[in-house]
Amino acid sequence: MEEPIRTPFLAVQKDVAGAMDAVEAVADAVEGGDLNGALLELHMGLLKRLSDAQIEARGLAEQLTAAGGVYPPKL
Helix, strand or coil, X not given: CCHHHHHHHHHHHHHHHHHHHHHHHHHHHHHCCCHHHHHXXXXXXXXXXXXXXXXXXXXXXXXXXXXXXXXXXXC
């Protein structure tokens, strides 16, 4: 993979991995009976990471389109 595309790809991957960690943190808080903690983890962890991933994914999509990719793919 070319470096200009690799950088945003890795950023999306990092944010999605962070979102998965946040899902586990929410589940742990719920299992512990801490609903307020679960809401905090949901807001601060999961929603933030997914928002970051979406921003990075848009940038990646723009680069892939500029490189000649077509979205949605024609089947």
